[in-house]
Amino acid sequence: MKQLIIKPEVCYGCRTCELVCSFGHYEQFNPKMANCKVYEYDEAAVAIPVVCLQCEDPACMKICPVKAISRDENGAVVINGDKCIGCKMCANACPLGNVSYHPTLRKVFKCDLCGGDPKCAQFCPSGAIQFVETDADSDRRAFIGERFKELIGEEK
Amino acid sequence: MKNGYIGTILRVNLSTGSIAKEPLNEKNANDYVGARGLGTKYFCDEVDPRIDAFSPENKLIFMTGPLTGTLATSSGRYNVVCKSPLTGTIEASNSGGHWGPELKFAGYDGIIFEGKSEKPVYLYINDGVVELRDASDLWGMDVFEATHALEEKCGNQFHIATISKAGEEGVLFAGVMNDLHRAAGRGGVGAVMGSKNLKAVAVKGTGSVFVARPQKFFDVCTAARKQLAAHPVTGAGLGQLGTMILVNIVNGVGGFPINNLKDGSFDTYADDISGETLVAKHLIRNKGCYGCSIGCGRRVEIADGEFKSKGEGPEYEAGWSFGGDCGVHDLGAVCKANFLCNQYGIDPITMGATVACAMELFEKGYITEEEVGFPLRFGDATAMVKATEMTCKGEGFGKIMGLGSYRMAEKYGHPELSMSVKKQEMPAYDGRAIQGIGLEYATSNRGGCHVRGYMISPEVLGIPSAMDPLVTEGKAATLKVFQDLTALCDSTGICLFTTFGQGLPEIAAMYREAVGSDESDEDILLKGERIWNLEKKFNQVAGVEKDTLPPRLLRETLPEGPAKGKVSELETMLKEYYEVRGWNADGTVPETKYQELGM
Numbered sequence: 001m002k003q004l005i006i007k008p009e010v011c012y013g014c015r016t017c018e019l020v021c022s023f024g025h026y027e028q029f030n031p032k033m034a035n036c037k038v039y040e041y042d043e044a045a046v047a048i049p050v051v052c053l054q055c056e057d058p059a060c061m062k063i064c065p066v067k068a069i070s071r072d073e074n075g076a077v078v079i080n081g082d083k084c085i086g087c088k089m090c091a092n093a094c095p096l097g098n099v100s101y102h103p104t105l106r107k108v109f110k111c112d113l114c115g116g117d118p119k120c121a122q123f124c125p126s127g128a129i130q131f132v133e134t135d136a137d138s139d140r141r142a143f144i145g146e147r148f149k150e151l152i153g154e155e156k
Numbered sequence: 157m158k159n160g161y162i163g164t165i166l167r168v169n170l171s172t173g174s175i176a177k178e179p180l181n182e183k184n185a186n187d188y189v190g191a192r193g194l195g196t197k198y199f200c201d202e203v204d205p206r207i208d209a210f211s212p213e214n215k216l217i218f219m220t221g222p223l224t225g226t227l228a229t230s231s232g233r234y235n236v237v238c239k240s241p242l243t244g245t246i247e248a249s250n251s252g253g254h255w256g257p258e259l260k261f262a263g264y265d266g267i268i269f270e271g272k273s274e275k276p277v278y279l280y281i282n283d284g285v286v287e288l289r290d291a292s293d294l295w296g297m298d299v300f301e302a303t304h305a306l307e308e309k310c311g312n313q314f315h316i317a318t319i320s321k322a323g324e325e326g327v328l329f330a331g332v333m334n335d336l337h338r339a340a341g342r343g344g345v346g347a348v349m350g351s352k353n354l355k356a357v358a359v360k361g362t363g364s365v366f367v368a369r370p371q372k373f374f375d376v377c378t379a380a381r382k383q384l385a386a387h388p389v390t391g392a393g394l395g396q397l398g399t400m401i402l403v404n405i406v407n408g409v410g411g412f413p414i415n416n417l418k419d420g421s422f423d424t425y426a427d428d429i430s431g432e433t434l435v436a437k438h439l440i441r442n443k444g445c446y447g448c449s450i451g452c453g454r455r456v457e458i459a460d461g462e463f464k465s466k467g468e469g470p471e472y473e474a475g476w477s478f479g480g481d482c483g484v485h486d487l488g489a490v491c492k493a494n495f496l497c498n499q500y501g502i503d504p505i506t507m508g509a510t511v512a513c514a515m516e517l518f519e520k521g522y523i524t525e526e527e528v529g530f531p532l533r534f535g536d537a538t539a540m541v542k543a544t545e546m547t548c549k550g551e552g553f554g555k556i557m558g559l560g561s562y563r564m565a566e567k568y569g570h571p572e573l574s575m576s577v578k579k580q581e582m583p584a585y586d587g588r589a590i591q592g593i594g595l596e597y598a599t600s601n602r603g604g605c606h607v608r609g610y611m612i613s614p615e616v617l618g619i620p621s622a623m624d625p626l627v628t629e630g631k632a633a634t635l636k637v638f639q640d641l642t643a644l645c646d647s648t649g650i651c652l653f654t655t656f657g658q659g660l661p662e663i664a665a666m667y668r669e670a671v672g673s674d675e676s677d678e679d680i681l682l683k684g685e686r687i688w689n690l691e692k693k694f695n696q697v698a699g700v701e702k703d704t705l706p707p708r709l710l711r712e713t714l715p716e717g718p719a720k721g722k723v724s725e726l727e728t729m730l731k732e733y734y735e736v737r738g739w740n741a742d743g744t745v746p747e748t749k750y751q752e753l754g755m
Contacts, residue, residue, distance in 0.1 A: 012451040014444035015254070019227055023374065028364035029226050030261065042336055045440045045455040045466075104362070123227075123381070125449035126442070 001075050003134045004111075004118060006049050011128035013040045013047030017120035024119045025109070033102060035111040036120050036129070049128050051120060052077070052098035052111035060090035060099050060110070076113035084108065158366035160222030160670035161185055162265045165198075166286060168279060170352050171212060171271030175286050180265050187754070189667070190221030190265070192248040193647035193687035195237035198268060199246065200690055205698035209241035209344075210326065210351040212272035218259070218317070218357065219266035221649025225257030225365045225446065227377040228666045229384055229658075230651035232256055232446025234266075239698070240343040241351075242328040242506070242560055243578045243603040246694040249331065249345045250607070250646055251317075252445035253338030255359065258315040262361025273353040278318075280310060281359040291355035296321055299333040299501045302356060310358045318356035319346040320501040325550050326350060327558040329506035333498065337453075337468035338445065341503040343580065343602055368672025376665040380658050381449050387657030389619065394452040394653060395442060399472035400431030402584075402612075403479075409616055409625055410717030411589035412476065415483045415534045416512040417575050417708055421717035425485035429475055433487060443468065450653055456491055463488035463541065467495030470504065473606070476584030477508020478544070482515060483534035493544040500548035506560055509581035511543045513561035513574055514553075522568045528553045572707050578603030578700055587709045587726075589719030590615050592623065592631035595729040598703045599635070601691035607652055609639035619656055628725045632732035637681075643691075644684030686753045692745055693755075703730060703743055 018034035026033055036051035058077045061069040068083035069090060079090070079099075084107065091099040091108050099110040111118070113131075121131035157163035157180070167176045181198070188197040195217040207213040217237040224231055234256030240247035259267070262281050276291040294302050298320040306316045315335055323330035323346030330346035331339045340346075349355075367373040384390040393401050406412045407426040414422050427433060434456065443453030457466040463486070470478070470491055478484060478493040497504040511532075517523045518532040525531055529552055532539050546554030556564050561574040561581055575582055580603030587594020592611035600608040614634060615625040623630065641660055645652055648667055655663075664680040667673070673680075704710075709724040734741060738749050 012442040012444040012453070014446060014448045014451065016227075016447050016449065019225075019447055022364070023227060023370070026364075027370040028366050030362075030364035032261070032362045033364070047443075125381075125385070125444070126451060 001133070002131050003075070004051055004053055004113070004121060005130050005132060005134065006051065007128050007130065008046060008048040010126045011038065011047040011049050012126050013038055014125065016123050016125060017049060017051070017129055020119040020123045024114055033105070033109070035098075035100075035109060050096075050098070051129060052096070054111070054113070059093040059095060063089045063093040065089065072112075074113050074116040076111070078112045079108060079110060081107065159368040159672050160226065160365065161190070162260050162263055162363075162365070164264050166264050166267040166281075167270070168267060168288065169270045170273040170277065170288070170354060173288055175288065185222075187683065188687055188690070189644065189647035189683050191219050191224070191233065191235040191647045191649050192237070192250065193643060193683065193690075194221075195219035195235050195266065196246055196248055196687065196690055196694070198266075199237050200694050203239065205239070205694045207239065209239045209244065209348060212352070214239050214348055214351075216269040216345070216348050216352060216354070217266060220256045220260050221647055222670050223666060224649030225260045226367060226670060227374065227447065228648070228650050228670070229377070229381050230445060230448040230450060230654050231649055232448065233646075233649050233651055234259065235646065236332050236340040236345040238345055238348045240345070240602065241326070241347050242344040243580045243700070244698055245578060245602050245700050246691045246698075247343035247345055247602055248646070249340035249342050250652075251332070251334055251338050251340040252448075252651060253315075253335035254446045255315040255317050255334035255338070256649065257446045258359050258361055260361070260365050261363050262359050263363050267357065269352060269354060272351065276353050276355050278306065278354070278356040278358060281357065281361075282310075283361055283363065294355045295324060298499050300336060300499055303336050306356055306358050311360065314358045314360045316356055316358050318501070319349050320499070321550065322500045322502045322548055322558070323347050323350035325558075327502055327547065327550070328560050328563070329503040331501050331503050333501045337498050339498070339501070339503070342505065342605065346501050367670040369669045373666065373669035376662070376669055380662045380666065383662065384449055384654060384657040389617065390450050390654065390657035394450050394656070397431035397435055398452050398454045400429075400434050400470065400475050402472040403427075403430040403475060404432070406585060406612070406616060409589055410714065410719040411586045411616070411625065412480050413584065413586045414480050416481060416509075416516045416573065417586065417706075418516065419715055422480050422485070426480070428485040429479040429487045429490055431472075438487065438491065445651065448651065450651075452653065458488040458491050461488055462538065463492035465492045465495050467491070467498055469498065470494035473583045474504035474508065477505050477512070478540060480584075481508055481512040482540045484537045484540050486537040489537035489541050493541050496541070496544050496548050502548060505583050506581045507544055507547060509575055510547070510557050510561040510564060511540055513565055514543065514557060516573050517565060517568055517570065522570055575706050575708065576604050577705060580604045585612055586714065586719070587705060587724045588714045588722045589717065590625040591628050591725060591729065592625070592635055594705055594709060594724040594726055595631055595635055595733060596639075598705050598726055598730065599639075599733060601688065601695060607642065609635045609642055610652070611635055611638065613638070613656065617656070620659065626719060626722060628729045632729050633736045635733065636736050639688055640681055640684035642684070643687040644681060647683070647687060682753065686755060689745060689749060689753055690755065693750065696744060
């Protein structure tokens with residue numbers, strides 16, 4: 001199954017993810033309505049995209065008193081607007097802050113993986129947000145193999 | 157409104173302290189698009205072109221475009237419009253970052269500042285809450301200090317556009333800086349802001365930008381983004397190497413000016429200050445403006461040595477002005493000078509070119525070591541940085557350099573040594589080696605400038621098709637199209653850099669779907685021509701000097717390189733240019749032209 005992954009080391013802070021997320025869900029451009037957010041730290045020269053990575057054991061789902069939150073066939077933890085009573089407990093329970101409440105829309109919202117093809121990943125120009133098949137052999141540690149190759153390898 | 161525009165303009169009278177929200181003039185928005193064009197239209201309707209740029213009658217307009225803050229690639233742009241104190245022309249200085257979109261999210265297409273405040277103030281905008289607040293404690297701060305102080309006061313979600321001491325004290329090429337490192341840099345818009353006792357604008361918004369035909373807009377933006385990603389310049393070159401990629405390329409055609417344009421080729425030194433070297437030695441990370449798929453911004457660190465520093469940039473033009481133009485090939489010094497310009501909010505093109513001019517004045521004995529305080533010779537990296545710092549801080553000889561190269565050289569009796577057009581310094585391409593860009597400098601509505609019609613595209617990069625840089629044929633007609641298209645592009649609120657990989661069809665398509673128009677590409681391009689003629693009209697009434705180039709480009713041949721022996725053949729091109737523009741032979745605009753454009 002595909003998962004969203006973030007690579008803050010390549011994010012350059014354009015916030016296209018926020019734009020396209022709000023547009024995909026509400027047909028309007030509004031970063032405050034986006035399910036993802038980019039935090040930029042000027043002195044440290046980094047930008048960090050933050051997005052729900054769909055917990056295996058989601059606190060938002062567990063705490064919902066009306067069972068409005070469930071996992072769909074794409075692995076996304078989604079909120080059923082018809083059942084939701086707007087108690088905002090999910091927003092408070094999420095340890096990562098990835099469920100938000102919008103005062104104008106008067107509703108809670110979170111990432112739903114856009115029904116299986118997340119637009120943030122589709123439009124991210126730097127590859128800082130990707131939607132990829134992941135398995136136990138993550139490419140995250142591949143770089144250390146490369147380092148060893150350079151250190152002790154024969155090829156020059 | 158649901159057509160790219162928000163529908164509200166803020167009008168702030170700094171003399172009386174009144175703040176009004178007025179509906180956007182929809183006819184003007186339709187005719188002049190937004191940002192540069194719409195800001196200029198508001199300005200020209202309300203301000204007499206003959207006023208003094210530092211008088212309270214000058215207005216300062218911050219304006220976004222209909223595509224600002226949307227999915228159109230690189231939509232982070234806004235313009236600052238006023239009469240320039242440097243050139244006396246109309247000025248629309250363009251900046252990226254995140255400030256422009258935030259203004260729209262707060263609920264405004266633009267802000268018109270009028271009059272002059274009695275004491276230092278800043279404008280606080282938090283959605284519907286708009287207040288002029290005391291800025292006495294911020295006065296005298298540099299850009300970074302003021303930005304951090306305002307984030308502290310207002311909250312770190314606010315986006316800040318501010319000036320520094322240089323703007324407060326009237327350095328004629330002080331800009332407005334937003335999001336710390338992004339600049340509305342040229343033409344002294346920051347000095348006008350300072351003359352009004354306006355320190356900054358802090359903005360935060362929670363609202364939305366809507367477009368007229370959402371699904372179609374999404375489709376055309378998506379297609380354009382794919383096209384830009386596949387293009388070698390917008391999809392690879394600019395992102396990988398930044399604009400400094402141009403150092404080796406332009407030097408290769410002999411058009412990288414050296415030593416205040418005395419010499420013509422940086423031979424073996426160019427690569428010392430190239431984009432490739434910057435990436436290899438000093439780049440920390442790329443940076444992108446709002447919604448940008450290119451990411452040409454550079455986070456750069458000079459880790460050690462005399463010029464140890466950290467910041468953003470330099471762009472190619474600053475790389476040239478502090479580098480080649482001053483005969484300096486120490487990249488650390490170039491970066492340090494550029495960071496100083498960001499910190500103190502001044503235009504690095506004019507700054508470096510003014511130092512270069514001072515170096516020539518010094519070497520020729522027109523200014524003395526006593527006046528400057530130290531020897532100021534070509535190639536002296538330490539002296540170049542010191543001269544820049546003195547200007548940033550308004551110290552000693554820096555006060556004279558703060559007038560720009562023309563007024564400085566005039567003061568010492570040698571205005572011909574200022575490499576400027578209409579008193580604004582020409583950027584990093586020699587008009588003798590690249591003929592069309594010389595015509596652009598001469599005809600630009602804001603004096604010496606490359607981004608009103610970037611002839612380097614066809615003449616050096618071969619985009620959209622290659623033209624021989626050394627010939628004059630066809631340059632006038634191509635430049636007209638480039639100038640009109642650029643005026644359109646700037647006015648929509650997207651970045652000019654996108655036009656390396658997309659043209660009129662893509663920009664017109666995004667514009668149509670955003671505003672809900674069915675106009676043809678040609679009708680939309682005509683708005684660009686209308687904007688150009690409006691700017692020209694303002695300049696004519698303001699009494700701006702005629703279109704020409706510094707005598708050096710017209711009479712002194714390039715001493716070496718591929719364009720050796722060439723001068724600018726401006727007269728030939730200019731005649732043709734006025735013809736294709738439909739203007740009189742003396743460069744004035746006939747009334748019939750305005751009528752034809754529906755002005």
